[in-house]
Amino acid sequence: MNSQQPHYLSRLWTLFKIALRGDEKDFISGNLNRAIFLLSVPMILEMAMESLFAVADVFWVAKVSVDAVATVGLTEAVLMLVYSVAIGLSMAATGMIARRIGEGKPKKAADAAFQAMVLAFIVALVVAAIGGFFAEDILALMGASQNLIEKGSGYTRIMFMGNITIMFLFLLNAVFRGAGDASLAMRSLWLANGLNLILDPCLIFGWGPFPELGVQGAAVATNLGRGSGVVFQLFILFGGRGVIKIASKNMRVQSALLWRLFKVSIGGVSQYLIGSASWIFLARIVNIFGPDVFAGYTISFRIIMFTILPSWGLSMAAATLVGQNLGAKQPQRAEDSAWRCALYNMLFLLVVSLIFGYFAREIVMFFSQEAEVVKYGSMSLRYICFGYVFFAYGMVINQAFNGAGDTRTPTLVSLIAYWLFQVPFAYMVAVAWGWGAQGVFITIAISISLYAVISIMLFRRGKWKTVEI
Numbered sequence: 001m002n003s004q005q006p007h008y009l010s011r012l013w014t015l016f017k018i019a020l021r022g023d024e025k026d027f028i029s030g031n032l033n034r035a036i037f038l039l040s041v042p043m044i045l046e047m048a049m050e051s052l053f054a055v056a057d058v059f060w061v062a063k064v065s066v067d068a069v070a071t072v073g074l075t076e077a078v079l080m081l082v083y084s085v086a087i088g089l090s091m092a093a094t095g096m097i098a099r100r101i102g103e104g105k106p107k108k109a110a111d112a113a114f115q116a117m118v119l120a121f122i123v124a125l126v127v128a129a130i131g132g133f134f135a136e137d138i139l140a141l142m143g144a145s146q147n148l149i150e151k152g153s154g155y156t157r158i159m160f161m162g163n164i165t166i167m168f169l170f171l172l173n174a175v176f177r178g179a180g181d182a183s184l185a186m187r188s189l190w191l192a193n194g195l196n197l198i199l200d201p202c203l204i205f206g207w208g209p210f211p212e213l214g215v216q217g218a219a220v221a222t223n224l225g226r227g228s229g230v231v232f233q234l235f236i237l238f239g240g241r242g243v244i245k246i247a248s249k250n251m252r253v254q255s256a257l258l259w260r261l262f263k264v265s266i267g268g269v270s271q272y273l274i275g276s277a278s279w280i281f282l283a284r285i286v287n288i289f290g291p292d293v294f295a296g297y298t299i300s301f302r303i304i305m306f307t308i309l310p311s312w313g314l315s316m317a318a319a320t321l322v323g324q325n326l327g328a329k330q331p332q333r334a335e336d337s338a339w340r341c342a343l344y345n346m347l348f349l350l351v352v353s354l355i356f357g358y359f360a361r362e363i364v365m366f367f368s369q370e371a372e373v374v375k376y377g378s379m380s381l382r383y384i385c386f387g388y389v390f391f392a393y394g395m396v397i398n399q400a401f402n403g404a405g406d407t408r409t410p411t412l413v414s415l416i417a418y419w420l421f422q423v424p425f426a427y428m429v430a431v432a433w434g435w436g437a438q439g440v441f442i443t444i445a446i447s448i449s450l451y452a453v454i455s456i457m458l459f460r461r462g463k464w465k466t467v468e469i
Helices: 004-021 032-061 066-102 106-133 135-141 146-161 163-178 182-205 215-239 255-287 291-327 331-365 371-385 388-403 408-432 437-461
Strands: none
Touching: 004 032, 004 182, 032 066, 032 182, 032 215, 032 291, 032 331, 066 106, 066 135, 066 146, 066 163, 066 215, 066 255, 066 291, 066 388, 106 135, 106 146, 106 163, 106 255, 135 146, 146 163, 146 215, 163 182, 163 215, 163 291, 182 215, 255 291, 255 408, 255 437, 291 331, 291 371, 291 388, 291 437, 331 371, 331 388, 371 437, 388 408, 388 437, 408 437
């Protein structure tokens, strides 16, 4: 037993290094556990850096003021709509590119990547114009006080006007992941968020030669960091250093392909818009109970993202495996990939939920010492984690649908779980029944569990295996 253990650890370490380097590109044959490991490791590490950024951002901003945390929370709640468009478009790109790679057609995959970039650029320009002109109105619509609007509108304006960095960072990493180049996606996000981690305190507090910008400094740091990641991505894509190589022959608008990508992305965008819009309404409900309560909720949400994003990485591995294996005419291997990723995800989030359940107060106190902030932050953390085990399956199955190009089914599930149930029930429990913010937290745990149960039932039917993209 003891003699076998070093050998096992040595093999695991070798696989880990292969995953980081991205040496292996074939995920449609061979051992399925190996394929999941090689794809998921860089994706999990990619999302781990993104989650670290989310936590570090609120850590530094919390040292400015409670209003600064609320500004970030309210802005992020609305920016979830932008993330929804970016993620929805990204999932369409992942599905289409993974399918073409599975079919052995890398040139067609490059065509799809360029059309996705055209769509993302157009959307980013529209969002920048709206956010630039209406930053104050956006915060007012979310229930911000006049004092918060005066101090925080600069942060909101910068985040919206720089949204193209969000769009392209999400999209181009989805291109890499669909092609099985997960290590490149990891490196671009590590570069982006690594730079942001360095710039955050420098620009917020004016360390060294940097100007003291307060909460606006966090926005500047975020956009500069993400912008550096986008430059790296473009260098790889146009420099021909990855599986996807965009050459001059790919750089033309192909109306038929653009329309097909648009139709697939509509479903992806819709499902995330439905989910994100429900989060905006939940944030609006929580904000009724005061800035301290909302600041606690914001901190807990960032902590939750710290674990959800790595978990999301495993889900995206499932999307790539499903797409590529369907392209290779191996539907059973595609289905097996989804179920196995879901099991691993559930085990991971089960451990996380136990840790958060026991140490919620101590974890929140790391970010704030305000009594009310700590009270509601830890309450939010505990309640929401009750739904983690179910949510683990929901995340993976959702991405499996998207990887297959079936973006309509998770859109329908999102509509039922979040709009027919979550939003009205949260308002009823929190406001009409007088449970306060606690009612919102309980509703979130129930709704994400409901989402998972419905998704699993529909996935078992197998209609996603016949979708053409």
